[in-house]
Amino acid sequence: DIVMTQSPLSLPATPGEPAAISCRSSQSLLHTDGYSYxxxxxxxxxxxxxxxxxxxxxxxxxxxxxxxxxxxxxDFTLKISRVEADDVGIYYCMQAIDxxxxxxxxxxxxxx
Amino acid sequence: xxxxxxxxxxxxxxxxxxxxxxxxxxxxxxxxxxxxYWIRHSPSRGLEWLGRASYGSKWYYDYAESVKxxxxxxxxxxKNQFSLQLYSVTPExxxxxxxxRVGGLGRYGGxxxxxxxxxxxxxx
Numbered sequence: 001d002i003v004m005t006q007s008p009l010s011l012p013a014t015p016g017e018p019a020a021i022s023c024r025s026s027q028s029l030l031h032t033d034g035y036s037y038x039x040x041x042x043x044x045x046x047x048x049x050x051x052x053x054x055x056x057x058x059x060x061x062x063x064x065x066x067x068x069x070x071x072x073x074x075d076f077t078l079k080i081s082r083v084e085a086d087d088v089g090i091y092y093c094m095q096a097i098d099x100x101x102x103x104x105x106x107x108x109x110x111x112x
Numbered sequence: 113x114x115x116x117x118x119x120x121x122x123x124x125x126x127x128x129x130x131x132x133x134x135x136x137x138x139x140x141x142x143x144x145x146x147x148x149y150w151i152r153h154s155p156s157r158g159l160e161w162l163g164r165a166s167y168g169s170k171w172y173y174d175y176a177e178s179v180k181x182x183x184x185x186x187x188x189x190x191k192n193q194f195s196l197q198l199y200s201v202t203p204e205x206x207x208x209x210x211x212x213r214v215g216g217l218g219r220y221g222g223x224x225x226x227x228x229x230x231x232x233x234x235x236x
Binding site: 094100101102104107 | 227
C-alpha cells in the first residue's frame with residue numbers, strides 16, 4: 001500500500017506571507033499519461049474536505065490562484081503565495097494513482 | 113451545481129449494521145464513467161477510503177481490505193443515491209463518514225464534491 005507523509009504537521013502562517021506544505025509518497029505517483037496522481041484538500045473547521053488541486057498542479061474550479069501545486073515522482077508541494085485568514089484548516093495530500101485504493105496524508109494544520 | 117446530501121443514524125449499537133445514504137442532485141449515480149466513494153475520518157486512522165461504486169457499462173464495486181468482509185455499497189438509480197452498509201460494527205468504527213464524487217469527464221478530476229459528513233458513534 002502507498003503511504004503518504006506530510007511536513008510540517010503544524011504550520012503557523014502570517015497573513016500576506018507565503019506558506020508551503022510538503023507531501024511525500026512511498027511510491028512514485030507519476031502515471032504513464034504524464035500526470036502525477038496527487039490531490040490536495042483543505043478541511044476548514046466544521047466543514048467537509050474540499051478539493052484544491054488535482055493531478056498534481058491543476059486547480060479545482062473556484063480555487064484562488066494563490067494556491068499552486070508542484071512536484072513529481074514522490075515529492076510534492078502545496079504553496080500559498082499570500083496567506084489569508086480564510087486559509088485556516090487542515091490540508092491533506094492524497095494519492096490516486098492506486099485507484100480505487102486512495103491514501104491520504106496525516107494532514108497539516110495551518111493556523112493564521 | 114452538484115450536491116451530495118447524507119442521511120442516517122448517528123448512533124449504532126455494537127454488532128449491528130451502520131447504514132448511511134448519499135442523495136445526489138445535479139448529477140446521475142449511473143452516469144457513464146462515474147465513481148462514488150465512501151470515506152471515513154477518525155482520530156486513530158485518519159482519512160480512510162472504505163469503498164467505491166463505479167459505472168461503466170455495468171456496476172463495479174471495490175472495497176478496502178480493512179472492511180471488505182463486512183461492507184456493501186448499493187447504488188439506487190430510482191432515487192439517484194447510493195448507500196453504505198457496514199455490518200457487525202465495533203467501537204473502532206466510530207468516525208465521521210463522508211460520501212464523495214470523483215470529478216472529471218474522461219479524465220480523473222479529484223474528489224470534487226463531498227457530502228456534509230455524518231458523525232457515527234458505535235456504543236451500547
